[in-house]
Amino acid sequence: MTREVTRRQLERWLVEHGFVELPGKATSHRQFARGGLKITVSGHGPQDLTKKHVALVLRQLAGAGFDKETVRRELAE
Numbered sequence: 277m278t279r280e281v282t283r284r285q286l287e288r289w290l291v292e293h294g295f296v297e298l299p300g301k302a303t304s305h306r307q308f309a310r311g312g313l314k315i316t317v318s319g320h321g322p323q324d325l326t327k328k329h330v331a332l333v334l335r336q337l338a339g340a341g342f343d344k345e346t347v348r349r350e351l352a353e
Contacts, residue, residue, distance in 0.1 A: 280324040281351050283317050286333065289351055290315060293342075313340045 287306065291297070295308035295315065304319030315333055318325070325333075330351070338344040 281330050282323045283319075283325060284323070285351055286317055286325060286330075289347075290317075311340070313337075 287297075287308070290308040290310075293310070295310040298307040298309055298314075300306065306317045306319050308315045308317070313336060315336060318329070334344050334347060337347050
């Protein structure tokens with residue numbers, strides 16, 4: 277990807293695509309669920325997600341039936 281993906285971009289994308297934020301617990305991580313898929317977004321540290329974290333999320337979404345390239349393109353907008 278040419279641009280970094282921020283936590284807020286990922287959270288907004290998840291909500292727009294039917295994911296629901298689960299109630300928080302003792303950690304600052306935020307969890308979003310849809311069906312049997314649960315995505316965890318770090319709640320601390322830099323706003324930009326690492327390439328590794330983005331790749332892990334893309335892999336999970338692809339396994340759930342989302343098109344990886346479409347998701348990547350939408351997140352980069």
